[in-house]
Amino acid sequence: MSISETSNPRGSGVDRLRDALPKIVLSPTVAIVAIFVYGFILFTLYLSFTDSRILPTFGWVGWQNYENLFRIRAWDTAVSNLVIFGVLYIVICCALGLLLAILLDQRIRAEGFIRTVYLYPMALSFIVTGVAWKWFLDPGIGIEAVVRGWGWTTFEFNWIKDSDMAIYTIVIAAVWQTSGFVMAMFLAGLRGIDSEMMKAAQIDGASTFALYRRIVIPQLRPAFMSAFVVLAHMAIKSYDLVIALTGGGPGRATELPATFMYSYTFTRNQMGIGAASAVIMLMTIAAIIVPYLWSELREKK
């Protein structure tokens, strides 16, 4: 549906330039992305087949880094943690965000204030909130100690100290950070829904629940798409969060691919293995994101 093709007859050089103008405007971005995203991906791919340790070096070692990578237990932990974390994080954020948006959309007093309260965690980095969260979750000084102080002496909340449960505390903190943002997206979606349609359904006697399930939620599909892209991007990049909260522990129970990659590339001087893990990570992301983007973008045309 390009306008230029239909309305401008081919002719003089000026016209041709005018036709090409949109592409010229877009071209710096394309060039930048080609170099700084896709070029770097290729570079990392190449590194993953080299013997790089402390800095990039170019001795070819074939698949050795990948073989080593899959021998490292922490990598398995990191991958399965990402699955647990990613799924829970995205699902809970969407559910909570939707719930909060619906609650806030009931002609509430002080809506502006409450909305800001829900939204503000997004403004803070985890360098800032990490310590607070760490204390808060620590059984000795945090919520467990406080509840016990109130007299409920058998209360237990020591997930952060428990290798099997620690990853869920990461989910709690991550949900805290972004669910407000998702709420804002859904709230915007709700506000955009045609109120005539709602009134008609109400007159037909539909219950509030049915109203939301049948009419409102299906219309929020674009909001879900935006939320998914934002959340998936956050889940994959979660790094600060883990470092601030558990440092990957107890043991290495809360290692995620991002922390794994960082530690092998930069602290363990195994840049080759780090690059291999980055490649696997990117391939996984591509396997999930590309089909999704494909279907969403194609439909719109």
Next chain:
Amino acid sequence: MAAAPAKSSVNWARIILYVLLVFFCIYYLLPLYVMVVNSLKPLSEITAGGMMALPQEWTIAPWLSAWSSAQVGVEATGLRPYFLNSILMVVPAVALSTLVGALNGYVLTKWAFRGSTIVFGLLLFGCFIPFQMVLIPMARMLGLMGLAGSVPGLIFVHFVYGIGFSTLYFRNYYAAFPTELVRAAQIDGAGFFRIFWRILLPSSGPIAVVCIIWQFTNIWNDFLFGASFSDFDSQPMTVALNNLVQSSTGVKEYNVHFAGAIMAALPTLLVYIVAGRYFVRGLMAGSVKG
């Protein structure tokens, strides 16, 4: 849209509604409470335990210390000098990536060409690249471009990895913008930039707010790039805050840490509070619609 409230006098549904809302307010505010409370205590109260309790002795000394006298490097400068560094970096980076994002969105929707959807898809996928991965090649490129260890270098890096999202926001927003208006203007003889400048840009306020909030938050809070690509005189706020908080073998002054942490977050908090109302409006107008 909003469901019409029912008409009974004691409305249990609304009471439950408010209870829920307040409950979630507490959930979101608790970490902030911990930070604020502990930033107003003397250190001895914190190490003696009771980190959740209100201060017995209120003090603002930690705040003063974090601002102007805490040790973040060899000299006890507090966070003050780093504030300016961050601002010098954030403002141009946000402006650039927003402007270019708007232009891109305009091209991708109103001047779509064969393959433009694929270009957009590739741009969007670029958002998912892990930053730890690009660190070394980026350092090399900055070195080649003569931008290593400088503010323009930092701005460039943030701009590069910010355009994906800003293009996404503007593209979705402009997609809903009536194409007829653009076509009419074109028949009147308006050119590419004139249409953008006169017709699209003036109505882009809401989505610009969304984009600016998003970019501002991400760039202000970034640590990795800020630490790696800055020089001794261009380190941003987050690096200073990190230096304040993450001492390795020294005494940890938690109260000063918390005061500094809140201080470092104030600009973003301010942006959220001031622009918050436009935020939902902006999202509504654009990015969450098809």
Next chain:
Amino acid sequence: MRKIVMMTAAAALMAASTSVKAEDVEVLHWWTSGGEAAALNVLKDDLEGQGIGWQDMPVAGGGGSEAMTVLRARVTSGNPPTAVQMLGFDILDWANEGALADLNIQAGLEGWDEVVPEALQQFAKHDGKWVSAPVNVHSTNWVWANKAVLDELGIAVPTNWDEFVAALEKVKASGKTAIAHGGQAWQDATVFDAVAMSTGGPEFYKKAFIDLDEDTLSSDTMKETFDRMAVIRSYVDDNFSGRDWNLATAMVINGDAAFQMMGDWAKGEFLNAGKVPDTDFLCFRFPGTQDQVTFNADQFAMFAQGPEVGKEQAALATAILSPSFQSAFNVVKGSVPARTDVSDEAFDACGKKGMADLKKAADSGNLYGSMAHGHANPAAVKNAMYDVITAHFNGEYDSATAVDELVTAVQINK
């Protein structure tokens, strides 16, 4: 867009031309907390007295790992700092990359070879060339104890493993926490270091962690070491995981716990809380390691700025190794000087003990690099060992499995 790029490029050129003046030094380090930075300020003033500017580039976090990441970016972009705070094997790795300067002229003038202990020189020299200037020696096999708690329970300073366990048992019976410990990999490894040294002695320690000898790594002594770690674990409270070391120290300071195994930097926390060595708290070597010192040393690795060592870089290196700076810095930092000929006058009781121990250990060949702090083997091996030690300490492996895993870890990463 084009215009903007050109403008930024022009601005960058201007920035580049004004950034590092020839007579200034740029120093990348992670000493940002009060005492540390104040100590470093002594050096800064010293240089400024000679007309050399100090450009400060602090990046804290992860015991220097953030700074090492930044360093990679700086070197890759062709803009290395003059000097970088660095530990053990990292220095040798960078020297292997050919990135470090040759300080032999200064070393010859100042006679560094005679005053710096041999064990330390291994990390400051590469191929017979001085590449780095050591600032201090931290020793890591200390135990810190609350004197009031010990007195109350009638516990004397333990001198061997059995006495130590008896003491721990007494504390535990009294209801207090016997060992204050923070469950972070490097802290687990710090304790492991001391336990291994005490269990197997210096020969064993050297063979296992420095020579990475497989027979020693898989020996029964190693299994015994892990068994003893399990014993230690049983005297640690349940909330240890993830705790910062200084919160553990606070437990000892407050009398909630009796002992903590930690390097000499813990002293700063005691002093800061107004406690006096030998009166309020005790410092002694881990039982069974009275003659040995495991150390880590902070150094400033000198990055090559050109074909020759510049005047300001030479001045920086010389200033770091001057006796006056070594004394002034280490009094504040809690560590001991890297030169063994510095007067101990200005140091407190624990500092004097530390200096005497270091000299004795250096002379008798009992000074060993700490595995936990990157002075026994390279980063890849160290971290692989951390993984095993931490997994065992958290109950994921029994001692036999831990020994097997340790051998595998070394094989993969050697």
